[in-house]
Amino acid sequence: MKILVCIKQVPGTNKVEVDEKTGVLKRNGTDSKMNPYDLYALETGLRLKEKYGGTVSVITMGPPQAKAVLYEAFAMGADNGALITDRKFGGADVLATSRTLSQGIRRFGSFDVILCGLQTTDGDTAQVGPEVAELLDIPSVCNVQRIEKAEQGSIIVDMDMPHDIETIKAAFPCLLTVKKDICQPRLPSYLRKQQTMKKDIDIYTFSDMEDKDEEKYGLTGSPTSVQRIFPPISDKVQEHLEGTSRELAQKIYATLKQKKFIAG
């Protein structure tokens, strides 16, 4: 089975700087990590390989330093990796990212199963997976919480829905986004890390894209445009309750009663 996992480098913390003018993230790369949700996708890929044989490849789009996440994936057991990077790709929204990723994937090879995390901890849209699938014209299943089995030319998975679990058979090639419940990711192996730290990776830039229409990539190719970024505002009416615990209990009680949470 040829497996590909899409992984993204995200800021190590939620405290990030944003360019107020363009609404584009200022990434300095010093404090970055693999999107935690992608660890589950990677683990799922590694387990599929262990069970059915084949290879696990990883791909990321980002600035040059994003290749660090590829090496993290090698230390966990991924076989090979590709970085898609170019100034022209900067400032991409979901659509532009998905176009670039799908072009990069085509360039990288043909795969039976493409795995994505459910979402990221920065942009947090959970949209890249299904958009990549659409642009590759392959079926997609999101919210996968269990892989039942792989068969000749297809895979059977459980999709988590609000009231039920749907068991779905998807024909290869297909794209899955996986939930955190699916498995517990392994820790990177020190030995493997040593062995793979100098491993070659494929690097694709704009000139490697099949579609050379510059207007489809980066900021220019992004239909959405961040107008401004601001801290969350609260418009709550506020009351501070003070007093002894008995007085406070009385005040809470009276308010709950007045708001009809308590009868009588």
Next chain:
Amino acid sequence: EYVEDKKAPQIDKTKWRGIAVYVDHVDGSIHPVTYELLGKAKELAGKIKQPVYALFIGSGIKHKAEELLHYGADKVYICDKPQLEYFKIEAYTSVFEEFITKIKPAAILVGATPVGRQLAPRVAARFGTGLTADCTILDIKENTDLVQIRPAFGGNIMAEILTPNTRPQMATVRYKIMDAPKWSDTATGTVHELAISDEKLKSRIQVLGVTKKPKEKTIDGADVIVVAGRGIKKKDDLKMLEELADLLGGQTASTRPLVEAGWMDPKKQIGLSGRTVRPKLIITCGVSGSVQFVAGMNHADTIFAINNDPKAAIFKTANYAVKADIYDVIPELIQKIKTGGKAL
């Protein structure tokens, strides 16, 4: 490096009219987020004097279409086919494509449900248009540009996003963010069939089976929630909060540390990596009010926060900030309710 702003050809926005809502449902039982979105669509459409559309895709759903008219849809487009019995993403995307090509709506609102969250991106990618995720505020400009505001970075920042030069503009919105409109007696709208060829309904996925999840009381739908935070010293003390929740006809929930400690079921975690709730009443007990927690509950109608630290961040979110030790005030409150009155 300076990125040169190339002049992209401007699209003709007057060719795209109306606000459409995707009808989220399971076997014809319509998800309430749909009504909330219809209410919002009506408000937006009113500002630009354009119609509200609803797109209803499924099998054996015809009899439910009428209902949508009572929530403000001017036209319901329905595609009712046996092939659409289960959510099959490719087939549903194709029906969506037919709808957009035929009706050309200026904007489309989709509930951020497990179906909406995978269907909307496929549709957006097919049309090469923008999709803004999990919007919490929506407005519209005179030129029909949708003003979309959403949280990112776990609610640490808010972003205002436009889709200025592609149509349709697409946005997903979570359940319980917008207000549901009242059911109205008058239904002036009309129901229309949306035709599609069988060829377009072909799918490379097959639904082998559907297993009902055991029905459990979820915090998602609770009207009253009592939240335990790390101010709770030991697992046994949760009983006190359970009693309070029972007396108020509600349920208990918690912050993440208590789930990590194994004191609470993960399904009862509120917040960014847990559930989003919008109860009528929430009482947080010994919760500091981290952004990740607050992101999951700040839309509650009434928020009581009990914390003994006057500087606790949760007090910024609360309607009623109660500076007190939970171990003092909660037993008093329980006593008061027991002797004073019953829960509704």
